[in-house]
Amino acid sequence: MKILVVEDERKIASFVQKGLKEFGFVPDVIGRGDDALEAIVDNSYDAIVLDIMLPGRDGLSVLRALRERSNAVPVLILTARGEISEKVEGLDLGADDYLAKPFAIEELAARLRALIRRRSGDDLVRYRIGDLTLDVATRIAHRAQRRIDLTGREFSLLECLIRAPGRVFTRTQLCQHVWEYQFDAGTNLVDVYVQRLRRKVDDGEPTKLIQTVRGVGYRIGDPA
Numbered sequence: 438m439k440i441l442v443v444e445d446e447r448k449i450a451s452f453v454q455k456g457l458k459e460f461g462f463v464p465d466v467i468g469r470g471d472d473a474l475e476a477i478v479d480n481s482y483d484a485i486v487l488d489i490m491l492p493g494r495d496g497l498s499v500l501r502a503l504r505e506r507s508n509a510v511p512v513l514i515l516t517a518r519g520e521i522s523e524k525v526e527g528l529d530l531g532a533d534d535y536l537a538k539p540f541a542i543e544e545l546a547a548r549l550r551a552l553i554r555r556r557s558g559d560d561l562v563r564y565r566i567g568d569l570t571l572d573v574a575t576r577i578a579h580r581a582q583r584r585i586d587l588t589g590r591e592f593s594l595l596e597c598l599i600r601a602p603g604r605v606f607t608r609t610q611l612c613q614h615v616w617e618y619q620f621d622a623g624t625n626l627v628d629v630y631v632q633r634l635r636r637k638v639d640d641g642e643p644t645k646l647i648q649t650v651r652g653v654g655y656r657i658g659d660p661a
Contacts, residue, residue, distance in 0.1 A: 438483040438553060438573055440464045443473040443499065444515065445491050449538070453486065456542030461576055461589060462549070463614070470494030474502055477510065484511040484549050487532075489523050497526060504531040511552035513545075564599045567659040569638065569646055571599050580638060590615060591634050598647070598657040607654040631655050 440457060444450040445468040457464040465480075467473045471493035477485065489496035500512055513534045514527040524535045533552050536545060553573075564571045568581045576592055578585040587595065597614045598606065606614070608627040616626070631647065639645045646657050 438462050438549070439481070440484050440486060440549060441473065441476060441480075441482045442466045442486045443470065443491065443496065444468065444486070444488045446488075449488075453542065453545065457546060457549075460542070460546040461592065462546070463593065468492070470496060470499045474499050477503065477508065482510055483553050484513065486513050486515065486545070486549070488515045489527065490517075497523075497530060500527065500530045500532060511549075511555075513548055513552060515540075564596070566599055566602050566657060567644055567646055569599070571595060578638075580642060585637050587634075587637065590630060591637070594630055594634055595638070595657075598655065603656060603658045605650045605653050605656045611654070627655075 438461070440462045442450060442453050442457070442464050444453060444466065447468075450466045450468065454464045454466050465476065465482075467476055468491070470491040473485075473487070473491075474494060477499075487496045487499060491499070494502070496514060500514070503510065503512070511533045512531070513536060514523075514532045516523045516527070516535050516537050520537075524537075527535055533555075534548055536548060563573070569578070571578045571592075573596065576587075578587055578592070578595060593615045594611065597611060611627050615630075631649075635645075635647045639647055644659065646659060648656050648658060650656060
């Protein structure tokens, strides 16, 4: 699940980014409201964590602009403790939830999962291709009736592929999506993880879903 965190306080932003990664989210962090609005227009996010006090456009201005453009992405606003007026104004502008600082990362993660389930519907956070299903909310994968035990990185890799069936991802793109750093041509990290994932998903199955596109990268698709 791809999350945009809009927070200008570096310690808080780092805390949220690190914590959400541990809970299986893929967080981008931006510190200015105007930059955040551009990023939301240019990217597809499952939810947004939006601080109200920001340089440039403040959080409420960003939220207002989103809703005026009919962008319905779930938004959780971060407020100062005890600031009832901020909570009320944010909810009136179309925020889906709020959380007062300071907060536990476990609660933030749980609230984000709930927002995404409510907005998307249970079926839309469960990806399927052939007899393979991936439930993003529970982080469980099945091939037919067989449960597939995945590490955090393997799950993120499979999620990246299954969100865009048939799309070929280069090794550089997979590095950016799953590991969030630039691809080093001297490493076979992506290939190693794809092979691990392939053994868990495809070994013993008549239909091989994870496919290599020679000279380009990898994709997931049902040959049928």
